[in-house]
Amino acid sequence: MTAIGALATSPLASALIAATLYTVTYLSFVRLLRYPRNWHLPSLPASLATVVLATFTVAQVAVSPDGLDLRALAVSAGFIVVMFVVIAAPAVDFIPGTSPVIGFLAKHGNYAGVCVLGPTLVIGYAVPNIKFQGVLAVALAIELAWFLRHRWTDRRRLYRLDDHDLLVLQTQAKGDPEGFAGKHGIRELVFPDSAGAGWLGCGKDTQPCPFNLHLKRLGLNTAPCCREHMRDLSFYVASCLEDMGAVHWIDGGTLLGAVREDGKLLGWEDDVDISVLLDGDVSWQALVAQVSEQGAQDGYFVDVFEKEGFIAISYDPPGYWPFRWERNRMRGEIRLDLVVFRHAVSHGQAVLERLLPKGTMPLTESGAYGVPREMVLPTSTIRFLGSNFACPNKPDAYLQVLYGDFKEVEYTYIDAAAAETRRQTDVTGIGRKTG
Numbered sequence: 001m002t003a004i005g006a007l008a009t010s011p012l013a014s015a016l017i018a019a020t021l022y023t024v025t026y027l028s029f030v031r032l033l034r035y036p037r038n039w040h041l042p043s044l045p046a047s048l049a050t051v052v053l054a055t056f057t058v059a060q061v062a063v064s065p066d067g068l069d070l071r072a073l074a075v076s077a078g079f080i081v082v083m084f085v086v087i088a089a090p091a092v093d094f095i096p097g098t099s100p101v102i103g104f105l106a107k108h109g110n111y112a113g114v115c116v117l118g119p120t121l122v123i124g125y126a127v128p129n130i131k132f133q134g135v136l137a138v139a140l141a142i143e144l145a146w147f148l149r150h151r152w153t154d155r156r157r158l159y160r161l162d163d164h165d166l167l168v169l170q171t172q173a174k175g176d177p178e179g180f181a182g183k184h185g186i187r188e189l190v191f192p193d194s195a196g197a198g199w200l201g202c203g204k205d206t207q208p209c210p211f212n213l214h215l216k217r218l219g220l221n222t223a224p225c226c227r228e229h230m231r232d233l234s235f236y237v238a239s240c241l242e243d244m245g246a247v248h249w250i251d252g253g254t255l256l257g258a259v260r261e262d263g264k265l266l267g268w269e270d271d272v273d274i275s276v277l278l279d280g281d282v283s284w285q286a287l288v289a290q291v292s293e294q295g296a297q298d299g300y301f302v303d304v305f306e307k308e309g310f311i312a313i314s315y316d317p318p319g320y321w322p323f324r325w326e327r328n329r330m331r332g333e334i335r336l337d338l339v340v341f342r343h344a345v346s347h348g349q350a351v352l353e354r355l356l357p358k359g360t361m362p363l364t365e366s367g368a369y370g371v372p373r374e375m376v377l378p379t380s381t382i383r384f385l386g387s388n389f390a391c392p393n394k395p396d397a398y399l400q401v402l403y404g405d406f407k408e409v410e411y412t413y414i415d416a417a418a419a420e421t422r423r424q425t426d427v428t429g430i431g432r433k434t435g
């Protein structure tokens with residue numbers, strides 16, 4: 001046997017191959033999590049690729065010239081399944097109505113991986129398979145790096161909660177915000193003095209605040225830091241589109257806030273919606289190229305969903321290769337959805353249509369979702385977040401198509417009990433805030 005042949009079949013080289021396969025499977029899996037994070041089903045090719053990689057990893061661990069090591073097969077397959085459930089929890093928790101178990105794992109997502117590895121290392125010692133031990137070593141390194149990165153960089157700035165934030169907090173907490181923060185693990189909520197509550201806000205260097213918990217489970221307002229970053233994102237994307245000469249308009253809950261809440265974000269806004277028309281020089285390719293390049297340059301993460309026809313632009317900066325997709329393990333996200341519309345004709349009427357459904361927007365002849373063209377074009381402007389933003393020509397009619405009676409407050413995606421408490425606050429409180 002040649003020296004290279006001997007090296008390739010040596011136990012150490014086999015362990016290294018198993019560790020590399022695990023790393024590649026992990027990277028493929030965290031990339032796959034972009035789908036649940038955006039409420040979509042993972043694409044079949046991407047899912048299959050991850051399954052094949054996981055199978056190769058397990059096969060590398062369990063198969064050797066001596067035959068199949070059944071114990072190593074069971075232990076390595078079980079380990080990957082448990083580990084990946086833990087890793088996926090924060091992204092899956094984005095989908096409304098997920099189970100409390102997922103919520104629990106998401107809450108402890110920064111160190112749950114390290115916790116799983118503790119008992120697994122004992123099993124690794126009991127199963128004397130050097131290839132499995134190679135997988136465990138690299139998994140431990142990845143989980144420790146994930147944990148320590150946030151421990152070192154999570155420096156937050158103190159924000160003031162405004163009167164409405166405090167009113168909603170007091171109501172949801174039934175007058176005991178400190179007890180409420182402790183019970184639900186709201187780490188951002190602090191009580192620096194007897195005067196009231198403060199908020200340790202997120203920034204570019206920290207993980208975003210966990211919206212799912214604060215807004216949807218507990219019925220609180222969007223945190224002041226996140227509101228500030230959403231504002232930044234709205235201005236940034238609108239100015240990119242203006243530079244391109246692209247026809248665009250604020251849409252969905254963002255437009256609802258501008259129209260119904262006097263130019264403010266909805267009280268529990270969790271993303272910003274801007275729509276853009278593909279027309280003339282503004283093709284899908286040109287839009288993607290421009291937004292991706294500019295976003296990378298200015299420190300915004302850009303994720304393109306071509307099949308669904310939208311671009312997700314996030315406030316957090318793009319990560320370094322190869323761990324760019326590890327951001328999908330974060331519990332929160334400050335995001336703007338840039339959805340494309342195209343010109344079309346449906347039932348003899350000129351329409352603008354988009355691929356994904358939105359509210360009660362009707363189906364068009366081609367199977368997309370659309371509105372009459374003159375409802376949007378030529379776009380108008382509306383006061384939003386202290387500035388002028390482009391909006392549909394008939395914003396009230398547009399919102400009517402999306403939400404029916406949009407002046408009626410509807411509590412969407414919020415846990416029933418939290419929504420009910422919030423309803424009482426909003427009826428009697430300072431102004432109506434909802435989505």
Ligand SMILES: [Zn+2]
Pocket residue numbers: 201202203208209223224225226227
């Ligand atoms: Zn925040």
